Amino acid sequence: MTEKKEKILESALELFANQGYTSTATSKIAREAGVSEGLIFRHFGNKAGLLRAIMEEGNRRLRELIAPVLAETDPAAVVQKTIEMPFGVPESEYDFWRLQFKLKWDEEYYNPDNIKPLTEKLVWAFTALNFEDPEMEAQLLVQYNDTIGVDMIRGVIRDRPAFKSFLLKKYEL
Structure with missing residues (x-):
């Protein structure tokens, strides 16, 4: 990828x-990137x-995040x-994840x-851990992670280590 394409x-x-x-014009992107709009x-x-x-980059990052x-x-x-x-997402990626969360409301882009x-x-x-309702537990934990992700990006969760410890303790891990 060229440097200019990366900057765009x-x-x-x-x-x-x-x-x-919807509020961002391509002319503004071009100005911010220091390139012509035609590029x-x-x-x-x-x-x-x-x-x-x-x-597409978002889908790649998500696959990378859940691979372990x-x-x-x-x-x-x-x-x-x-x-x-x-809790492992670096702050340098918050803009990326902020956009992902915003687009969850747009069916054209959310999958x-x-x-x-x-x-x-x-x-x-x-199921292997003998939880009573594994499907609901799985759904709950995915929802937890969504909400935690949003709140971390917004700066709502102040003591991240304590909150992570709380969740691990809740599941006796």
Whole structure:
């Protein structure tokens, strides 16, 4: 990827995440990236193509984030690693995840199947750990992680280590 194309993606991500996709004009992205607006169209076709490129990167990052959980063979470790996931996201990636959470409300860009492998792995883990309702436990933990992710990005969770410890203790891990 060229340096200019990378700068376009970085600028678009920052602006989309903080100002919203519909509120961000390609001319503003071009200005922020220090390129011509025509270069955005040459690389991505249009603003939707630019967002698609960011979303493809999002799908890659999500797969990368959940890969250690999916590879895990110990049920307790599956639950533990899932709880720890949102706490391991570096602040440098918050714009990226902020945009992902915003786009969950847009059916054109949100695909709930992306999280399905994690949910299925959690059902397996909770079944192996003899939880009464493994499907509901899996759904609950996925929802916990969503909410924790949003609250971490917004700065609501002040004492992250204590909160993570609380969750691990709740599941006796």
